Amino acid sequence: MAVTGLSRLYGNGCINQMGELAQLLGRTKALIVADKGIMQTDIVDRIKAGLDNENIAYAVYDKNEPNPPIRASEEAYEMLVAEGCDFIIGVGGGSNMDCAKGVNILKHNPAPLMQYANFAKPFNVGDGLIMVPTTAGTGSEMSDGAILSDENHIKQNFIADGAFADYCVIDPELMAGMPPKLTASTGLDALAHAIESHMGTLNNDFIQFMAEKTIDQIAEYLPIAVADGKNMEARGKMAVAAAVGGYLLVYGHTCAGHSIGQTLGGYFNIPHGTACAYALPWVIEFNAPAIPAIVKRIGEALGCEFSGSETPEQIGAMVRDAFIVFRDEKCKLPSIKTFDYDESKFDEIAQVCADEFFQQFNPRTMTKDDCLAVLKNMYA
Numbered sequence: 567m568a569v570t571g572l573s574r575l576y577g578n579g580c581i582n583q584m585g586e587l588a589q590l591l592g593r594t595k596a597l598i599v600a601d602k603g604i605m606q607t608d609i610v611d612r613i614k615a616g617l618d619n620e621n622i623a624y625a626v627y628d629k630n631e632p633n634p635p636i637r638a639s640e641e642a643y644e645m646l647v648a649e650g651c652d653f654i655i656g657v658g659g660g661s662n663m664d665c666a667k668g669v670n671i672l673k674h675n676p677a678p679l680m681q682y683a684n685f686a687k688p689f690n691v692g693d694g695l696i697m698v699p700t701t702a703g704t705g706s707e708m709s710d711g712a713i714l715s716d717e718n719h720i721k722q723n724f725i726a727d728g729a730f731a732d733y734c735v736i737d738p739e740l741m742a743g744m745p746p747k748l749t750a751s752t753g754l755d756a757l758a759h760a761i762e763s764h765m766g767t768l769n770n771d772f773i774q775f776m777a778e779k780t781i782d783q784i785a786e787y788l789p790i791a792v793a794d795g796k797n798m799e800a801r802g803k804m805a806v807a808a809a810v811g812g813y814l815l816v817y818g819h820t821c822a823g824h825s826i827g828q829t830l831g832g833y834f835n836i837p838h839g840t841a842c843a844y845a846l847p848w849v850i851e852f853n854a855p856a857i858p859a860i861v862k863r864i865g866e867a868l869g870c871e872f873s874g875s876e877t878p879e880q881i882g883a884m885v886r887d888a889f890i891v892f893r894d895e896k897c898k899l900p901s902i903k904t905f906d907y908d909e910s911k912f913d914e915i916a917q918v919c920a921d922e923f924f925q926q927f928n929p930r931t932m933t934k935d936d937c938l939a940v941l942k943n944m945y946a
């Protein structure tokens with residue numbers, strides 16, 4: 567196959583080119599990393615059909631879980647070795663793509679995986695990884711990190727410079743079947759990536775350029791995708807926004823919204839985007855005194871009209887409320903109280919949130935008591 571035959575890796579139906587891509591990369595057998603939910607769709611069958619067309623073999627690991635455990639990556643890696651696979655296709659939302667990244671780390675570095683968490687030990691960046699997002703949210707397809715849970719349900723960050731997938735195949739058709747709740751939760755995660763990278767201490771002109779466009783695009787198209795999942799223009803715009811959000815994760819990271827959101831998600835098994843979307847308005851308000859102009863720009867995208875005489879605190883409160891209206895009324899995200907929770911754990915969780923890795927990028931230092939106040943507001 568000529569290189570020019572691989573016409574596109576973004577667009578409706580581009581998933582059908584998976585076999586051509588594998589052939590171009592000189593690979594012979596794929597480990598497809600999925601979960602039970604993805605196996606109930608025709609997506610893996612479409613990938614298999616593309617691979618069959620080019621005589622590329624495959625094995626499927628379908629036992630991954632939400633908030634992916636480190637042990638799932640280890641199990642899938644054992645399958646990769648046993649089956650003699652020479653590349654990995656992560657297909658699904660962030661959970662499956664992150665699980666696949668964990669497999670790829672093990673493919674190129676000695677076990678155990680946990681030794682590479684949170685920059686404790688550098689790991690080699692290895693090739694042989696293709697991402698197929700089926701949601702528009704996590705940006706894992708474009709980011710250089712994976713978030714995996716240890717045996718205590720604590721989220722661990724596995725990040726390395728340049729640890730990107732070789733390719734991501736972004737096909738909005740694969741996202742058209744997402745129900746409204748999942749569309750909202752994942753889309754709000756992408757919005758959180760753009761907002762938090764823009765608020766964070768690594769913000770610069772480059773990040774601002776991408777973050778503002780991403781925020782604007784999600785503010786316009788996420789409510790449409792939630793209301794009409796078959797609207798392919800909205801699905802395409804969200805797929806691109808989510809991927810750019812992944813790029814923002816690489817260069818801008820997140821800040822306190824994700825520190826609290828992903829910690830809470832790990833404790834109470836709340837979908838990542840939902841937990842972040844509940845934490846974020848309170849974090850935006852908390853940060854407004856330090857970065858009022860940035861918070862104001864975020865508010866404008868969400869429909870705020872400012873007179874120009876607002877104090878930073880007033881800006882924070884207005885944008886907090888605008889975010890909540892966007893989340894609850896336009897995106898119709900269900901209440902966080904629909905997930906089981908235990909208030910007696912809040913004190914312990916607040917400490918983990920305050921110590922979490924991404925707090926270092928928040929523009930204002932957030933203490934344990936600040937985190938506890940956010941948790942209480944989220945559940946008020």
Ligand SMILES: [Fe+2]
Pocket residue numbers: 704755758759824838842
């Ligand atoms: Fe996220």
